[in-house]
Structures are given as structure tokens and as C-alpha cells.
Amino acid sequence: MKNYSGRSLKQFNMExxxxxxxxxxxxxxACAGCGQSMAVRIVMNTAGPNTIAxxxxxxxxxxxxxxxxxxxxxxxxxxxxENSAAIASGVEAALDQQGKKDKINVIAQAGDGGxxxxxxxxxxxxLERGHxxxxxxxxxxxxxxxxxxxxxxxPFSAHTTTSPSGKKSxxxxxxxxxxxxxxxxxxxxxxxxxxxxxxxxxxxKVKKALQIxxxxxxxxxxxxxxxxxxxxxxxxxxxxxxxNTGLYPIVEYEYGKLTKVRKIPSPKPVSEYLKLxxxxxxxxxxxxxxxAVQKVADKNIDxxxxx
Amino acid sequence: xRRFIEGSHAMAEATKLCRPExxxxxxxxxxxxxxxxxxxxxxxxxLNAKSxxxxxxxxxxxxxxxxxxxxxxxxTCTSSQGLILMSEVLFCIAGMRLPVMLIxxxxxxxxxxxxxxxxxxxxxxxxxxxxxxxxxxxQEAVDLIIAGHKIGENPKVMLPVMVCVDGFIxxxxxxxxxxxxxxxxxxxxxxxxxxxxLDINNPMSFGLLGDPSxxxxxxxxxxxxxxxxLQIIPKVGGEFNDIFxxxxxxxxxxxxxxxxxxxxxxMGSVCGTIKDIVDIQRNKGKKIGLLKIIAxxxxxxxxxxxxxxxxxxxGIVDKNISLGSNGALYSEIKSILPExxxxxxxxxxxxxxxxxxxxxxxxxxxxxKEENPCKFVDLNEELLWKEFKTV
Ligand SMILES: Cc1ncc(C[n+]2csc(CCOP(=O)(O)OP(=O)(O)O)c2C)c(N)n1
Ligand SMILES: [Mg+2]
Numbered sequence: 287m288k289n290y291s292g293r294s295l296k297q298f299n300m301e302x303x304x305x306x307x308x309x310x311x312x313x314x315x316a317c318a319g320c321g322q323s324m325a326v327r328i329v330m331n332t333a334g335p336n337t338i339a340x341x342x343x344x345x346x347x348x349x350x351x352x353x354x355x356x357x358x359x360x361x362x363x364x365x366x367x368e369n370s371a372a373i374a375s376g377v378e379a380a381l382d383q384q385g386k387k388d389k390i391n392v393i394a395q396a397g398d399g400g401x402x403x404x405x406x407x408x409x410x411x412x413l414e415r416g417h418x419x420x421x422x423x424x425x426x427x428x429x430x431x432x433x434x435x436x437x438x439x440x441p442f443s444a445h446t447t448t449s450p451s452g453k454k455s456x457x458x459x460x461x462x463x464x465x466x467x468x469x470x471x472x473x474x475x476x477x478x479x480x481x482x483x484x485x486x487x488x489x490x491k492v493k494k495a496l497q498i499x500x501x502x503x504x505x506x507x508x509x510x511x512x513x514x515x516x517x518x519x520x521x522x523x524x525x526x527x528x529x530n531t532g533l534y535p536i537v538e539y540e541y542g543k544l545t546k547v548r549k550i551p552s553p554k555p556v557s558e559y560l561k562l563x564x565x566x567x568x569x570x571x572x573x574x575x576x577x578a579v580q581k582v583a584d585k586n587i588d589x590x591x592x593x
Numbered sequence: 594x595r596r597f598i599e600g601s602h603a604m605a606e607a608t609k610l611c612r613p614e615x616x617x618x619x620x621x622x623x624x625x626x627x628x629x630x631x632x633x634x635x636x637x638x639x640l641n642a643k644s645x646x647x648x649x650x651x652x653x654x655x656x657x658x659x660x661x662x663x664x665x666x667x668x669t670c671t672s673s674q675g676l677i678l679m680s681e682v683l684f685c686i687a688g689m690r691l692p693v694m695l696i697x698x699x700x701x702x703x704x705x706x707x708x709x710x711x712x713x714x715x716x717x718x719x720x721x722x723x724x725x726x727x728x729x730x731x732q733e734a735v736d737l738i739i740a741g742h743k744i745g746e747n748p749k750v751m752l753p754v755m756v757c758v759d760g761f762i763x764x765x766x767x768x769x770x771x772x773x774x775x776x777x778x779x780x781x782x783x784x785x786x787x788x789x790x791l792d793i794n795n796p797m798s799f800g801l802l803g804d805p806s807x808x809x810x811x812x813x814x815x816x817x818x819x820x821x822x823l824q825i826i827p828k829v830g831g832e833f834n835d836i837f838x839x840x841x842x843x844x845x846x847x848x849x850x851x852x853x854x855x856x857x858x859x860m861g862s863v864c865g866t867i868k869d870i871v872d873i874q875r876n877k878g879k880k881i882g883l884l885k886i887i888a889x890x891x892x893x894x895x896x897x898x899x900x901x902x903x904x905x906x907x908g909i910v911d912k913n914i915s916l917g918s919n920g921a922l923y924s925e926i927k928s929i930l931p932e933x934x935x936x937x938x939x940x941x942x943x944x945x946x947x948x949x950x951x952x953x954x955x956x957x958x959x960x961x962k963e964e965n966p967c968k969f970v971d972l973n974e975e976l977l978w979k980e981f982k983t984v
Contacts, residue, residue, distance in 0.1 A: 338791050340659065341800075353807050356798035361791040363662055364800035365685040369655035372647070376615060376659025376667070377791060379643040383614045383665055390793055408655065411648035 309335065309359035316349040319518025321482040321508030321525060322397070322424040323349070328485050329393065329422055329506075332492040335360060337391040338377055342370035342400030345431040345510075346424060368404040370396045371412035374419045387418060391496050398425045398439035401505070402465045406438075413472040413501040420495045420502040423465065426510035434513040438463035441533065442582050443575065444565045446513075451568035456575050461582055469503035470539035476500075478538040481507040483525035487536065487548075507534045515564020527559035532583035535590045547590045556580045595771050600731040600763045601626030603770045604670075604696060607735040609640045610778040611694070611742050613668040614785075615660035617645040617653040621675040622708045623760035624698035628670060650675035654682035654693075661691040662799055664790035666742070669693065672760055673700035676714045680721065686753045687722030687815065689800055692745035692787075693753040695723070696738065699861065699912075700760040701944040709945020710760040712861060715889075716913040716921045722815045724754045724822060725890040727860040731768040733841045734758045737887075739778055740833045740842040744825055748788050750818055757889075759862040759912075761945070773837055781836045819891035826888055844893035846885040847900050849875060853882030855961055856901055858926060859910040860886045863941075863948050867910070870953040881957065886922065898929050906935045908960030912942045919967040927966070937963065941970045 309330040316323035326346060330339070341347045341364040350357040351364060365373060374394035381387040394412070396405050401423035409421060428446045429435040436449040442461045445451045449458035470477040475498045480488045488506060495502040507528055509521040516524055528534035529548065533556060536548035556579045560566035569575040587593055598606075605627050616635075618628040634640035643660075647653045650671050657667035671679060676697055686693050697715045701707040715725060724745060728734035737756045745754035758764060789797060803811055823844065830842035848868055850856050857867050864885045874881050884900045886893075901907055907930065911920025918924060923938030930936055937960045942948040952971050959968060974984055 335796075336793050338663070338793065347800075348802055351798055351801040353801040353803050356801060358798055359796060361793060361796045362798045363659065363791060364798075365655070365658055365689065366681060369651065369658075369682065372652035372655030373659035373662075375645060375647075375652070376617065376656035376661075377663045379615050379617075379645050379656065380660035380663035380665035380667070383643045383660075384663075407648060408652050411652055414648075415646065 307331070309333070309337070310350070311357050311359060313355070314350045314357040315352065316345070317512050317518070319509070319511040319521040321510060321521050322346055322426055324485070325424055325482050325488060325506045325508050326350070326395070328488045329492050330358070330360060332489045333360070333391050333393055333496060336389055337393055340364070340370045340373040340377065340392070340394045342396035342405060343367035343431070344397035344400050345426070346395065346397065348431055367400055369408050370394045370400060370405060371408040371419070371421055374421070375412045375415065375417045378417045378419050392419045394419055394421045396421070396423055397430070398423060398427060399429045399437040402438035402463045409469070410472065413469060413474050413503070417501055418499050420492070420504065423503070423505040424508045425505050426508045426513060428510070428513050430510050430513045439465065443569055443579050445568060446565070456568060457565070466503065466505050466537065466539065470542050472501070473542040474501045474503065476502040476538070476540055478503070479505045479507070479534070479536050481525045481529050481534060481536060482509065483507070483522060483529050513565070515567070516562055520562055524559065524562050527554060527562065530554045531556045531559045532587040532592055533559055535586045535592060537590055544590065547592055550587070550592050553583065553587055553593070556583050594774070595769055597767060597769050598772070599626070600734065600758065600766050600768070602630050603731050603735050603772060604738060604758065605630030605634065606772045607738040608668055608694070609634050610773060610775055611739060611782060612666065612784070613642050613694070614665035615643045615645065615657065615667045616669070617647050617656035617660070617667070618669050618671065619647055619650045619653045619675060621650070621672045623700060623710070623764045624670050624672040624675070624696070626764060627696060627698070650678040651682060654679040654686065657693045658682060658686050658689070658691060661693050662689065662791050664785070664787055664792070666785040667693050670696035670698065672698040673702050673714045676718060677702060680718045683718055683721045683723060683753065685800070688811065690751040691753060692751050694738070694742055694745065695753060695755045697755050697757045698760040698764045699757055707944040710762055711943045711945070712757065712759070712912040713914070715755060715757045719890055719921065722752060723890060724752055724819070724888070725757060726754070726888050727757045727886065728763060729862055729864045729885060731763055731766065732770050732839070734763055735770055735772065736833065736837070736839055736841040739773070739782065740829050743782050743829050744822065746785055747825055750822055750825060751788070752815070752818060752822070757861065762862040777836055781833065822891050823893055844888045845896050845900060846887060848883040848885065850882035850884055850900055852880055853904060854880040855906040855908065855957060856882045856884050856904040857908045857910060857953070857956065857960070858884045858886065858922060860889060860922065861912065863910060863912065866948060866950060867953055870950055870957070874957070892925055894929050897926060901926070901930060901934065904934055906937070906960045908937045908939060908956050910939050910941055910948070910956060914940045914943070914967070923966060935964050937968065938966045939968050939970050946971060
């Protein structure tokens with residue numbers, strides 16, 4: 287007997303067994319080395335079966351949920367690009383009204399575009415209203431689903447298809463939008479960054495966040511080999527360098543106050559990070575441009591006290 | 594209980610009687626009073642529901658999408674710009690087969706900004722897959738809200754329902770209205786018990802990517818369901834009548850059409866004005882009638898065709914205009930009538946301009962004498978661009 291996807295019933299049952307501990311299963315169509323997909327698995331498996339997840343439009347939704355299949359082992363809902371936080375607000379309100387909220391985690395998911403740009407208003411509304419929801423932003427630093435266009439979380443100098451490098455451009459002219467601070471400024475219980483560089487850190491932060499009642503924000507740095515023009519096998523390594531150079535500060539805010547940072551006593555030069563990625567290739571011949579990126583890292587190190 | 598009551602208040606009472614569990618709405622004239630009344634019911638402990646003070650209509654619609662998907666009966670209401678801002682989400686609510694209840698307090702759409710009544714807003718989203726039903730008066734609004742839940746939540750339907758009420762005319766007007774008892778409504782409308790929901794004990798994915806191999810069938814399913822809704826509305830209308838003693842819930846209403854040579858067709862509150870003129874002209878011996886459209890989506894083609902089959906002249910009043918084409922009702926009806934019937938389209942009552950008895954008389958006169966697909970009535974010649982002046 288075969289089910290619609292062509293897998294045998296035995297295989298299907300094995301997968302269902304597998305589902306018992308794995309709430310985001312293989313068989314989806316993410317690229318090799320996709321940081322987002324790795325992060326989702328950690329988030330879902332940490333949250334466990336008593337979870338309802340919402341999803342913005344973007345790579346994750348596309349590669350995980352092509353009808354009639356879904357990689358999600360928990361109830362999951364997607365509708366649009368900008369409304370993951372608002373859908374989660376509605377789900378949470380319904381569960382609360384049904385008296386089930388204390389038993390169920392609600393996790394809203396979005397890419398950096400669905401969070402920092404088109405979804406920022408809905409996110410702010412959800413935080414301000416105090417919904418008991420964990421919002422997770424998978425930050426691959428561009429609109430990857432539509433072909434690597436710049437977002438508010440694209441880093442300074444990165445080449446994207448709408449912030450291309452060229453004779454008169456050295457890529458994205460603006461630094462990353464401080465979304466973790468914007469969320470913290472709502473004085474929510476928890477606003478933090480993490481990185482696929484350290485899976486354990488993601489797990490710890492998801493656990494911590496889910497123990498807190500109220501709105502929580504977690505932004506996870508997730509390399510995208512296709513968009514960053516990098517080797518699939520190097521995704522974790524690249525994510526580590528982002529942290530070690532100070533370009534991706536790992537921080538935690540509680541009730542609006544910075545309470546914890548991941549220290550980098552001897553920061554690596556940013557070139558260690560840039561050289562691994564085609565999106566920064568245009569910078570490498572020019573010391574001045576590298577120095578400009580180094581300034582961003584130095585500013586982070588100083589601002590968050592990373593040393 | 595019969596009460597002399599403001600329309601918005603009555604619609605809020607009707608909504609409360611349906612026991613919504615989650616409400617999310619955003620202020621916009623002329624809808625605002627409805628959500629204000631509901632908020633007060635909750636504040637006073639008279640309604641056990643969660644109200645979400647959203648930051649936009651986009652989020653209002655998204656919240657009720659989420660809450661309905663989570664298994665709770667959900668309600669929203671809006672007008673004009675709010676409805677247009679919701680439109681992206683409304684297509685999803687229908688596509689995801691969630692029977693959210695929405696009241697649209699009909700209002701003109703910018704620009705120029707105009708807070709007054711016409712029906713451009715709801716007509717602009719007619720293709721979203723929502724059931725659209727139009728009320729003539731406050732009593733009908735109350736009845737359609739209660740019946741609308743039962744229609745949309747039918748497990749064979751599972752589609753959102755939009756009850757359209759003319760802004761100000763019905764939202765701010767006062768009427769003596771029968772607000773049914775809770776017992777009767779509970780008797781008529783069972784608790785929401787969806788065939789699917791977000792449930793940790795039975796995990797399902799909602800809102801998947803539908804590629805070319807499946808997308809068409811999702812549209813086909815909505816289309817076929819809406820065809821079935823043409824049978825379900827009269828059936829629910831019958832059940833409604835049995836319990837509440839009113840035959841207000843249906844697809845169309847025929848007013849003195851059986852022997853009429855000239856029949857006007859309209860939706861919403863203007864039907865009241867037209868009925869008065871029909872009575873006056875009937876007293877003068879004219880064979881005239883009104884066909885009121887209650888269900889605009891799904892559109893009751895067969896019923897409309899039948900109701901107009903004996904007419905010589907048909908005059909269709911549209912409080913909307915598909916710019917570059919004709920009024921929406923005109924296009925809808927013209928396409929199904931035989932050539933031998935003379936069909937006129939009139940655009941009237943835009944942006945709150947009154948449709949007066951004299952306007953209706955002009956429409957009747959023109960319907961009998963001329964044949965125009967899209968005639969604007971009561972234009973102010975003085976305001977027309979020079980090249981568009983007729984005199
Ligand atoms: C209203 C709207 N505008 C634009 C799009 C097209 N669109 C879909 S996904 C996407 C980019 C997603 O980027 P991001 O949120 O960063 O997620 P990623 O794909 O990178 O994981 C865009 C622009 C859309 N679906 N809806
Ligand atoms: Mg992205």
C-alpha cells in the first residue's frame with residue numbers, strides 16, 4: 287500500500303515513529319546547508335508536541351509545506367508574509383478563551399523580511415498587547431525566497447540583487463536594523479539573539495523563553511549558502527565567524543535591559559568572516575571597505591561590551 | 594424583545610447572541626460603534642469573549658483567521674479602507690475554509706476620502722470567496738448576522754460570511770427591532786464545532802503551498818460549495834423563520850414583481866425607498882416592482898432570471914462602479930437575461946449622495962424610455978469637467 291507521496295506504508299509508519307521526538311522532519315526541500323532549516327528543527331524539537339506554530343511566507347514555508355505534505359509534526363499555520371505575529375495573537379487568544387493556553391506554546395515564525403520589514407507592525411502590536419507568544423525570526427539577512435533581495439536585516443556592504451555591488455556601489459549601504467532592541471524597547475520579558483553557530487544556545491534560549499509568560503522575541507542567525515554565495519558545508523563555520531568577529535552579537539534583554547552577552551575576548555578580524563562568502567567578494571580587494579565593515583564589528587563590541 | 598435601538602447597537606446585540614469567542618476589530622467610521630458596543634459588553638461582563646485591540650485591520654483579519662483556525666467562533670467588522678486593507682487576508686480566510694463572521698458597514702473608498710455610504714468596498718472584494726449578504730434594514734441585519742453564522746459554519750460550507758449593511762443609514766439609524774432571546778438563538782445556532790482545527794492532539798498543517806497540481810481544485814471546491822450555498826441559504830432561512838417568525842433570510846426578495854412590466858433591482862437599504870415609490874406608482878396603476886438581491890455571493894442566477902423573466906424593462910441600481918466597465922449588479926444581471934428584456938444600469942448613491950424618491954422616479958422613467966448600461970443619476974453638471982458637460 288502506498289500513500290500519496292509514494293512512500294510505502296512501512297516507511298510512513300517509521301516516519302510517524304520518528305515524529306514522536308521530531309517535530310520537524312526530513313523530506314522537505316531546503317537547500318543543503320540551509321541554516322534556517324537546522325534552526326527550525328532545534329526550535330520545534332525543543333518546544334515539543336504541545337506547541338502550535340505560525341509561519342510567515344518565505345523560504346521556510348515554501349520548502350516545508352508543499353501540499354499535500356508538511357514537515358511539521360505540530361499544528362502549523364501559514365497564511366501571509368506580514369501576519370505571522372497577528373495569526374499567533376489570534377491563536378493565543380482563542381486558546382486562552384478555551385482555557386488551554388497554559389498547556390500550549392504558541393510560536394510565531396518568520397524570516398528577516400517577514401520580521402523586520404513588512405511584518406514589523408504586526409510584531410510590535412503582538413508585543414505591545416502582551417500575547418503569550420514566542421516570535422522567532424530566522425535571520426538569513428535577505429529576502430531569500432524571492433531571490434536574495436535586501437531586507438532591513440541585510441548587513442552593511444552585502445551584495446544582494448537589490449543592493450548590488452558595482453562601480454558606484456559597494457553593496458548594501460545601511461547597517462542592520464536593531465530589531466532585537468526594537469523588541470526590547472517594548473519592555474517585553476525577553477528579547478534575544480542566537481545563532482546556528484551554537485545549537486545548544488538556541489535550545490537553552492527557546493526553553494528559557496517558553497518558561498516565561500508573555501511576549502518573547504528570538505532572532506537566530508542562519509546562513510543561506512545560496513544567498514550568501516557560500517559553501518554548503520561551511521554554514522556552521524560561517525555562523526561562528528559572524529559571532530567571533532562581533533558582526534553578530536549574541537545578546538539577551540530582559541524587560542528592556544541588556545542582561546547577558548556572549549563574550550568574545552579576542553575578536554577575529556572581519557575578513558575571516560567576509561572571505562568565506564561571495565556576497566562580500568567585492569570588498570576583499572579594498573582595504574578601506576574592509577575597514578568600514580570592521581568598524582561595524584568594533585561598534586558592536588563596544589556597544590554591547592563583548593570583550 | 595422589541596426595542597427602539599441604534600443599528601450598530603442592534604448588530605452588536607445580535608453578534609453577542611451568537612456567542613463569539615474572539616473579537617478583533619479596528620476603528621473606522623461608520624463601523625466603529627459596533628465594536629465599541631461589543632467592547633462594553635465584555636467590560637460589563639455581559640459577553641464572555643476575548644477582544645483583541647489590534648493595530649490595523651490587516652491584523653484584525655489575521656487575528657480572527659488565527660483564532661477561528663484554533664477552533665473559536667470569531668468576529669470582525671470594518672468599512673471601506675479597512676476592508677480593502679483586510680482584503681489580502683480575506684482571500685486567505687476563504688481559501689483556508691474558515692467561517693469567520695464579518696460585518697461590513699458599507700462606505701465609499703478613497704480617493705477622495707469619503708466616510709459616507711456606498712457599496713464600493715464590499716463589491717471590490719467580491720471575488721475573495723466570502724459569502725456576501727446585504728441587509729435592507731436593521732432588523733434584517735440582525736437576522737442575517739444570526740443566520741449567517743449557521744450558513745458559514747455548516748460543515749459542508751466552512752466559508753466566511755460578510756453581512757453588508759449600508760453605513761450610517763443602517764449603522765447609525767434607529768428602528769424598532771426585535772432582538773431575539775438568547776434561548777431562541779441557542780436553539781437555532783449550535784456551538785462552533787469545526788471539522789478541523791489547530792489541535793495538539795491531532796496536528797495538521799494549514800495554509801500549505803499549493804502548486805499548479807492542486808491549486809485549481811481548491812478554487813473549484815469553493816466554487817462548488819458556493820453553488821451549494823444557494824440551496825443552504827433558503828434552507829437556513831426556513832429554519833430561521835420557524836424559530837423567529839421572520840422570512841428575512843433568503844437569496845432574493847420579490848416585491849410586487851409577479852405582474853410587473855418594469856422591475857428595479859437593488860441591494861441594501863435603498864430597497865426601502867424603492868418599495869415606497871413602487872407603492873405610490875402602483876396606486877397610480879403602474880405595473881412596477883422591485884427585485885431585492887440579498888445574496889450577492891453566491892449570486893442566485895436562476896432565481897434572478899426567473900424573477901425578471903416576465904418584465905419588459907429592468908432598471909438596475911448600483912451603489913458602486915467597476916470603473917471602465919459598468920455597475921457590478923448590472924454586469925451580473927445583464928449577462929443572464931434574454932435579449933428581449935431591456936436592461937438599464939444606473940450608478941447612484943455614491944459617497945453618501947442620497948437616493949431620494951425623486952431619484953428613483955428618474956430611474957424608473959429612464960428605464961422605461963431608454964436603454965443605457967451605465968447611467969450616473971443626479972450628476973451635478975456644475976462640477977463636471979468642461980469636456981464632460983452635457984448642457
Ligand atoms: C505582501 C507580499 N509581498 C511580497 C511577497 C513576496 N515574498 C514572498 S517571501 C518574500 C521574502 C521573504 O524573505 P524573508 O522574510 O527574509 O524570508 P526568507 O525567504 O529569506 O527565509 C517576499 C518578498 C509576498 N508573498 N507578500
Ligand atoms: Mg530572509
